[in-house]
Amino acid sequence: MICFFFAMRCEAIPFIRLLGLKRDSSFGGFEVYRGEDITLCVTGMGKVDAACAVSAVLSSVLDIEHTLVVNIGVCAGRKAGEIYRISRLHDEDSGKDQYPDMLLKTDYPEICLHTSDAFKLDDNFTDDMSEFVYDMEGAAVFRAASSYVSPDRILLFKVVSDSGSPEGVTEELCIDLIGRYSEKLIGEINEIYASLPSSGVYDEANKIFVKYSDLYHCTEYMNNTLNRLIRFALSEGVDIDYMLAGYLPIENKKAANEALSDVERRLILS
Template structure:
């Protein structure tokens, strides 16, 4: 079952027309469209609406149904990537939340016909590189050096989706709509940008998940790993997040050994900060 999340109607409209999806009747706040086993949700702009919409949608399904669901967030984004053009599409392999400083690592679609990928930075406000009367947040030249694509929902989508759906089922893709000139795109322009990349993405979206949803990881590999790292004394939250990353690697690279950190250095971990750094470095190896 594939599901799509869009911030605004003009992003979603081409997909709604392509699938002939119709609004469903439910008790929630957000607009959800359905055609057979395909779902499209319009969340409204911003991190909070996106996170709430993902949660509301997820609660329409049981845990076993969610395991089999491919979950994507698509939409437009501003670009500060050199030599790019309006309408270019990128898969996102890393998201940085500008306000919290947290990093997230979505699935990289290696089999996609569209091979370009980059980093997305999520802001709480619209972003510009020049002063303007539209009250955009203006970034300095130094801040722009670390920016590729920008949006206002990506980090919230991924953080919320990863609470309900397997990490390996989640993906984010963005179409360049502007170069941070402090202007808003017209609805017709947004629709055209999405339409131009719809056909190849649609075929990939409706394809079944490329891995089995069996529980071999749960019954064999995770219990063995959990024993090896028992001395780390992870909190339940840290253990849950690490387990998702390990399962991601296991399903993505079924013929490879799961990379382990140097377990002999565990006695050198003296503080909570040391532990967080140790786990983060390990997770970085799992999201290659």
């Protein structure tokens, strides 16, 4: 299942049309459209509505282990009309950062996304770490989706509509901006979805994870890293069991972190 989430219907219209989706009036609370192995939800604006919609949709998915979550929408930023893939999320209200898994590459430039429940009314798009774009839902979508799927199954794409002047963002502009990229995005998303491992691979991944979680003295954060590296490696046909065994014995958490970083580097280069 591919689950698309858009804050506004005007952002979703190009995808609804291209994918031939039909309204599912039986799904209460949110505007939901269905197609073959596709669910699209219009969440409404703001973090609370976005998080509630994501939880409602994903909790109803039967094959959650083979689900890809995609959030697409317009945002504020410096370069109007530019599309970005989000590589870091910063919640301005809580101050927390989140990091999507970027092992699966796309052709789009990567950028940080700041999220808050208020409209952005200034043209400052640089934080202490990098340039960013700004929306009102992205960080909430990612956090809610992370309760159901691993970070490598959550993709966020944002198209810049304005530089901090939301009064100029019309429905027609949103349809046009998203429509420019919709066909290419659908193609790339379908390719990523097709590359997701089957349920049999999940069983193998879980066995390898259980084996090395203790051997690597993993913290919760390290477990998340180990889990996504194992799943990615198996989807690429890499013998991750052999690779992880090559770093044993692991004496402490520092050595484990260094080993996992090296495994990630090798997987990216392979």
